[in-house]
Every structure is written in structure tokens, then in C-alpha cells.
Amino acid sequence: MPRAGLDPAAVVAAGAALADEVGFAALSMGQLAERVGVRTPSLYKHVVNQDDLNRRIAALALAEAADAVGAATQGRAGRDALAAAARAFRDFVLTHPGRYAATIGVEPTGPDDPIAVAGSRLLVAFTAVLRGYDLAPDQLDHALRALRSSFHGFATLQSAHGFQWSADVDDSFEWLIDLVDRGLRTTSPAQA
């Protein structure tokens, strides 16, 4: 019996891909094992248990999302950067719904948890967008949470087919970007 040549990273990557296909809730060790060409218990040589797998998938997803958002905002500022970040984020969630779902409800165990560091990287990517707006320093955290909430909410609702009625969903997303842009531009500005 030849070896499969697996390692934790390969298992996690396959798990993330499988989650994207079948949905995070339906991700099972059995299916994943079959996918990577191994019997179920063998997965436990690379991953401590399903919760560990989920957490690693979540960390991977957050890191990938941070990369996508970061790359999208390179060389842009203001509304341009906001729109690029928002579109990159939503695209990522829509193309990788399973792995992104893994990020919902996980709590980092501490500041060194890969989940925490990847999450921070995503926040940093969004922070870059805010530099293009004239915000008071004490409003940065609030604005960051507002961005994250709005785009997370839209992307997850769309990914779950939560928008049922008529209007075009892409138009709605552009409209949301405009709404946020207008809101950010009319804050009480930073004191000089």
C-alpha cells in the first residue's frame, strides 16, 4: 500500500475545498478522507480532530481573504479603495463559501492563535481603506467594525441565498458600497 504523501497543510486545503463544494455544515471526516485517498482514521495523523480541522480551515480562509482584500486595495484610495476591497471580499466569500463559513463562530484561543493573526491581517487590510477618509482616530475602530459588519452581512446573506426578491444583487452591493462611502465622507472630521 503506497503512501498518500499527506501533510496537515494538504489535508486542510482539501478540507477547505470540500467545504466550498458541499457546504461547511456537511463537511465530514469520511468524505474528506475519501477525497484525499485515505481511510478516515488516517486523517487523525495530520489533524487532532474535527474542531482542529475547522479552526485550521478558518485560519486559512481569513488569511486568504486578507490577501485578496490587501491586493485589491494596492494603489487605490478613497472610494476606489473601498469599492475594490468590498468587491474582493464579497468575491472571496462567494467563491469560497464553505471555508468562509468556518470562520463564523470560531474564537481564537489567544493572540498567537493563527486565527487571531489572520483575522488581524484582514482588519489591517480594511484599515488601509479607511486611510482614504478623514476620520478622527477614536472613530477608526467603529468604522472598521461598520465596514466588516456591512460587507460580512451582505456576503453571507447572499451566499446563503438570503436575498429572494427581485432587484439585481450586484446592483444592491454597489449601492451598499455607495451608502458606506457617503456615510464615511460625512463623519465629523478629524481635528486638525
Next chain:
Amino acid sequence: MPRAGLDPAAVVAAGAALADEVGFAALSMGQLAERVGVRTPSLYKHVVNQDDLNRRIAALALAEAADAVGAATQGRAGRDALAAAARAFRDFVLTHPGRYAATIGVEPTGPDDPIAVAGSRLLVAFTAVLRGYDLAPDQLDHALRALRSSFHGFATLQSAHGFQWSADVDDSFEWLIDLVDRGLRTTSPAQA
């Protein structure tokens, strides 16, 4: 052995309460059966299976959320109505995290599905808020989705402890309400 006197509504209500306590993902038929004083298989006399239970919990949660939002906006308009609706919605999600989680990812089977009708009621409740803003009719759907996305996103992230760093979460929510309010007040207004 005396009867427990259950019916579907009682089972669903107990399931929703249990989900709020232990988390939606941890909701199990065994725990629910124990909670209502019955052996596990007996639950299947009132509910066809776990998926059916989840869907009924989701419909209940959406209906309750619609009631809460609707009641909060009574007699208010403009920013007042927006803030009242947003706070009522977030309060509901935070006090009933388990049952609200049941609504994520469920798809109504058709327009008569209780999930669809309760979801529509929630949208109607939010639509009332928008009447206080001067929006072109073709922007109503977009604005509705923006509202739902923002508040859904914030509430679910907070409920999942997704906000880790320093600033006060309640302050951030009020800031989000302001952001949305400013954005809604600066749309290109409806043509007279």
C-alpha cells in the same frame, strides 16, 4: 406513564429556548427530549426530523424578530425609527442567538413556506423605517438589503464574539446606525 402533553409548537418553543442556551450547533434531539421530559424517539411524533425542527425554529425566530422590529418602530420616523429598529433587531439576536442562528442558511421551499412569510414580515418591518427617508422607488430594494446586511452582520458578528479589540461594542453599533442614517439621507432623492 402519564403523557407529557406536547404538541409541535411546544417542542419548537423548547427547541428554540435550548438552542439559545447551548448554541444552535449543539442542539440535539436527545437534549431536547430530556428537556421536555420525553424519550428521544417520541419527538418524532411532533416534528418530522431535525431539519424540520430547525426550519420551524427559524420561522419562529424570524416572526419574533419581525414583531420586535415592528413594535420598536411604532410611532417613530426617520433616524429615530432607524435607531429603534436597529437596536430592537440586535437585542433580539443577542438575547436569542441560538434561534436566530437557525435562520442562517435556511432556504424557503416556496412562497408559502412559513420561513418565507416570516422573512417577508421582517422585511416589511424594515421597510417602514425607509419611509422616513426620501428614496427613489427603485432604490427601496437596495436600501432594504443594505439595512438587513449591516444589522445582520453586526449582530451576528457580535453574537459570535467576532469583535475582539478595545472599543466599546455598543458605541460601535450606535456609530453604525449613524453611518447608515447619513448614507440614507444623502441618496439622490426621489423625483418629485
Next chain:
DNA sequence: GCTAAAAGCTAAACCCATTAGCGATCACCG
């Protein structure tokens, strides 16, 4: 009181995650 449907129960099947323990393989070192 009789009857039939409803609601509960036990027993059992099946699926999934996980652990224990065994054999094969591979990397490294002489």
C-alpha cells in the same frame, strides 16, 4: 364502555467521530 387515533416507549439500525493497536514505509545513518 368502545373504538380508533395519537403519543409515548423499547429495541435496533445506521452514520459519524474518535481511539487503540498493528504493520508497512521512508529518511537517515552507519
Next chain:
DNA sequence: CGGTGATCGCTAATGGGTTTAGCTTTTAGC
């Protein structure tokens, strides 16, 4: 080239969860 220990994969088995089958008891209506 051979030995050796760690690593990887396997089979077997356990335990918990959902769900079905079939039986018994209660209860509502006549």
C-alpha cells in the same frame, strides 16, 4: 547497502447521535 526509529496508514472497535419499526397506553368522541 543494511539497520532502525519515527511516521503514516490500516483494521477493529467504541460511543454518541439520528432515525425507523413496532408495541402499548392513553385519550377523545360516540
